[in-house]
Amino acid sequence: MDWQPLKVARLVADGEVLELGGRTVEVFNVPGHTTESVVLFDRDRNQVFTGDFVYRHLGGIIAFASGSDLTAYKENSTRLLRLTHADALLFGAHGIPRFDRDWLVLLDRELDKIIKEIATYRYAAHYLAPGLPWRVYQNGDLYIYTTPLVDPPLFWSKWMGLLVVTMSFLSLYLLYRMARPRSYRKPSFRRE
Numbered sequence: 001m002d003w004q005p006l007k008v009a010r011l012v013a014d015g016e017v018l019e020l021g022g023r024t025v026e027v028f029n030v031p032g033h034t035t036e037s038v039v040l041f042d043r044d045r046n047q048v049f050t051g052d053f054v055y056r057h058l059g060g061i062i063a064f065a066s067g068s069d070l071t072a073y074k075e076n077s078t079r080l081l082r083l084t085h086a087d088a089l090l091f092g093a094h095g096i097p098r099f100d101r102d103w104l105v106l107l108d109r110e111l112d113k114i115i116k117e118i119a120t121y122r123y124a125a126h127y128l129a130p131g132l133p134w135r136v137y138q139n140g141d142l143y144i145y146t147t148p149l150v151d152p153p154l155f156w157s158k159w160m161g162l163l164v165v166t167m168s169f170l171s172l173y174l175l176y177r178m179a180r181p182r183s184y185r186k187p188s189f190r191r192e
Contacts, residue, residue: 006012006129024050030080032073042081048080048090054107055092055098059127060143064134070146074111081108104141113137114144121146 009190012018012182014029018040018171033053040049054077056060063070081104084090088101113119114137126145 028077028080028083031067032069032076033061035061035067035069037076039080046085046088048084048088050080050090050095054080054090054104055090055095056103056140056141057095059095060136060145062126062145063130064126064129064145064147064171068146070111074108074115077104077108077111080104103142106139107144108146110137110139110142114146 012027014027014106018025019029023042024044025042029043030037030039030053035056037051037053039051039053042048054063060069063073066169080131081101084101086101090099090101090104091097092099112120121137121139123138125131126134126136135146137146
């Protein structure tokens with residue numbers, strides 16, 4: 001793949017209308033999945049291009065990136081529901097390409113439960129980060145993966161990274177000590 005550098009001409013403001021040559025879209029900044037999540041809303045066609053903010057994918061919705069914020073996710077899913085009509089079509093970045101607004105309603109409801117700490121969850125591995133016990137919330141086909149055991153800011157902090165590295169080294173050292181063959185020395189007897 002050949003990467004080409006891009007020059008940013010200007011920043012687009014939240015709610016700004018862009019003309020795309022025969023098509024008009026509004027840009028909305030919707031942090032939650034990540035800090036830079038945006039959706040494009042074509043009011044004339046009643047279509048919303050949601051990127052990774054909301055998508056219908058059997059692998060689940062990821063809410064454990066370093067910029068994930070579950071409170072902001074909930075606030076912006078509610079905001080997106082207020083901006084759209086019941087018959088709006090949504091297009092995600094991957095998974096099932098087109099889905100109804102009901103999927104957003106379900107996401108909003110489940111995020112509300114998570115924020116209010118009344119959601120049930122279990123721990124499971126996720127294919128993006130195998131070996132770690134990610135917290136997963138499930139309602140039918142909707143899976144939401146969040147950080148394991150602790151809140152996202154703590155999990156992604158440099159102190160947590162230092163703790164993980166330290167514990168890893170200690171575990172490896174203990175394994176090495178247990179696996180290392182012990183040398184046996186015959187006792188020596190001296191005559192006196």
